[in-house]
Amino acid sequence: MDFVILSIVMLVIGIYGLLTKRDLLKVFVSVELIATAATLNFVMLTSAGNGLGQAFLVLAFATDTAVGALVLALLLIAYKKYGTSDIGEIMRIEQDKKEGEREV
Amino acid sequence: MILELISIGLVISACLTIFLDEAVYSVLALTGTFLLTALLYALSGALFAAIFQFAMGVGTLAILFLSGEMLSKKPPKIPKERLLSLVAVGALLSLPMLFLSVSSPMNVFSDVQFEEALWRLRAGDVLLQGLVVLTVSVGIAIFLHEKKKGEE
Incomplete structure (x- = not known):
């Protein structure tokens, strides 16, 4: 049983989700x-x-929580502005907006 | 044996987190991931890590669950076949960790206590990180305030 491989498997699953999912x-x-x-x-x-590993974990958690708060704030703002949390949809709306401005 | 079972459960819940389509179910599966990670730490002797993982997990999940409820429509029921196939994929993905090995344990700082590591070895990091977190939270508050002001 190897925890490094467990960590790699979880990392790969996370990266797959990051690359393929369109919902924020x-x-x-x-x-x-x-x-x-x-x-x-x-x-x-x-x-x-x-103790050292656990100390690093506490420091990593602090950063993780800060990143989480930032992403959630952005998510709420995007949802309020565009009415959706789908990245593809948001990009499409922005593109339509730009094309509309160009035509005017 | 128990560590192996928890690890397999961890991979399965990670798979469910990513592959389930509805955000609410995804967050529920993430709850499982956090709880199993905390259990893994506790059983491996890292009690502080387990407590921090649990506390942070509960906070994050509460917010995520509320956001998921708020932003998505009522989730449909998950088909049993899909759930079973995802569990099978998770179990399959956990096979390499059971049978392969890439590292041997490194006990470089084996006698370092948690308090000593946090407040003596990494004290600068702790202070700097506190500063970063404070800056980020103030930044978010200002950002949201400006946004609200712009809307009015």
């Missing part, structure tokens, strides 16, 4: 999965009971 909330969930995979490495690579 799902993108955020993928980022959370990637962060979990990284923190799992911190704890398990320095042998689980070790």
Whole structure:
């Protein structure tokens, strides 16, 4: 049983979600999965009971939470402005807007 | 044996998190991922890590669940076949970790205590990170305030 491979598998699943999902909330969930995979490495690579790995984990959590708050704020603003959280849809609306301005 | 079972559950719930289409179900599966990770830490002897994982997971999931409820329509029922196939994919993906090995445990800092590591070895990091988090939160507050002002 190897925790590094477990971490790699979770990282791959997270990256797959980040690349293929078009919903902003799902993108955020993928980022959370990637962060979990990284923190799992911190704890398990320095042998689980070790203080240094856990200290790194606490620092990683702080960054992760800040990133989460930022992404959620952006998500809410995008939803309010465009009425959808789908990235493709948002891009299409913006493109239509630009084309409309060009025609005028 | 129990660690292996938890790890397989972790991969399966990660698969469900990504491949389930509705945001609410996805967040529910992410709950499983966070809880199993906390359990894995606790059983491996990293108690502080388990507590932090649990506390942070609960906070993140509460917000995510509310956002998911708010932003998506009522989720339809998941077909049983799809759920079973996703569990099978998760179990299949967890096979390499059970049978392959790429590392040996490195006990470089084996006698470092958590308090010593956090407040002596990485004290600068802790302070800087506090500053970063504070800046980000103030930035978000100003951003949202300006946005609200612009709408009025």
